[in-house]
Amino acid sequence: MTTKQINPILKQVLELGPTLVFFLIYLRIKDDMFTVAGTEYSGFIIAALVFVPILLVAMGILWALTGKLSRMQLFTAFMVIFFGGLTAYFNDERFFKMKTTIVYGVMAGLLGIGLLRGRSYLQYVMEEFLPMRPEGWMIFTRRLTVMFAALAVANELIWRTQSTETWVKLETFAFPAVLFVFLWVQIAGLQRYLIDQPNED
Numbered sequence: 001m002t003t004k005q006i007n008p009i010l011k012q013v014l015e016l017g018p019t020l021v022f023f024l025i026y027l028r029i030k031d032d033m034f035t036v037a038g039t040e041y042s043g044f045i046i047a048a049l050v051f052v053p054i055l056l057v058a059m060g061i062l063w064a065l066t067g068k069l070s071r072m073q074l075f076t077a078f079m080v081i082f083f084g085g086l087t088a089y090f091n092d093e094r095f096f097k098m099k100t101t102i103v104y105g106v107m108a109g110l111l112g113i114g115l116l117r118g119r120s121y122l123q124y125v126m127e128e129f130l131p132m133r134p135e136g137w138m139i140f141t142r143r144l145t146v147m148f149a150a151l152a153v154a155n156e157l158i159w160r161t162q163s164t165e166t167w168v169k170l171e172t173f174a175f176p177a178v179l180f181v182f183l184w185v186q187i188a189g190l191q192r193y194l195i196d197q198p199n200e201d
Contacts, residue, residue, distance in 0.1 A: 006065045014062045015073075016176070022051040023172040030165065044164050045087055048096045052084040071125065072107075079103050097159040100171060101152045108148035111141050136193025140186055147182050151175060 029043035041049075059077055063069050083099035086092075114121035115138070122144060123137035132140070155175070159167045 004066050010065075011062070014058045014065075018051060018055040018058045019172055019176075021054055022047055023168060025050055026168050039091060041088075041091060042093065044093050044168075045091065045096075048084055048087055048093070052080055055080055075106075076103060093164065094159070097155075097164075097167060100155045100175070101159075104148045104152035104155065108145050108152060111145040111148065115141060115145065130187070131195040132190065133193045133195060136190045139193070140190055143186055144182075147179070151179065 026044060026047040029046060032043045034041050034043070034046050055077060059069060059073060062073075079099050079102065083095045083102075086095040111121055120134070120137035120141040122141040123132070123134070127137075155171075158170055162170075
């Protein structure tokens, strides 16, 4: 299926909206307890479980509109479903919190494996959107590998030492903001490695 272009604002809403909805639901029910099929669940766990179908619906709409989902989106969806299921089955919010660590850790590991093989797997994923010379991709990949590893460690430290509310706020706003700023700074700093694209008439 050919990838179709959609309104960039709508795309951002579909990509970031589910996380924001999770945050708002959590704030509304964080102090409540819910009994489902004889088992009592905290507001956090209910918010996490509601997040799963919201994310899948948003991804389904995005796929229907664009005809494509990135590998990262599919991987994230799998992790959300898997750890959401573990969270519900064991009635333990730690599984959902660990999801973030594992996602960042896996990304760091995959990029690191590529670097050990002298390759940039990041180039394989992003080259279509960011044409750049190989040396630029290797620099970018090394830096992003370190950033993903740092975010994984930060998530572990935060959820193990801070309150659930603090973790939810950082997960919703701080981590994405830090990653966005990091990517923006890197792309701006690697301008000399970019490949100019010929103008199409």
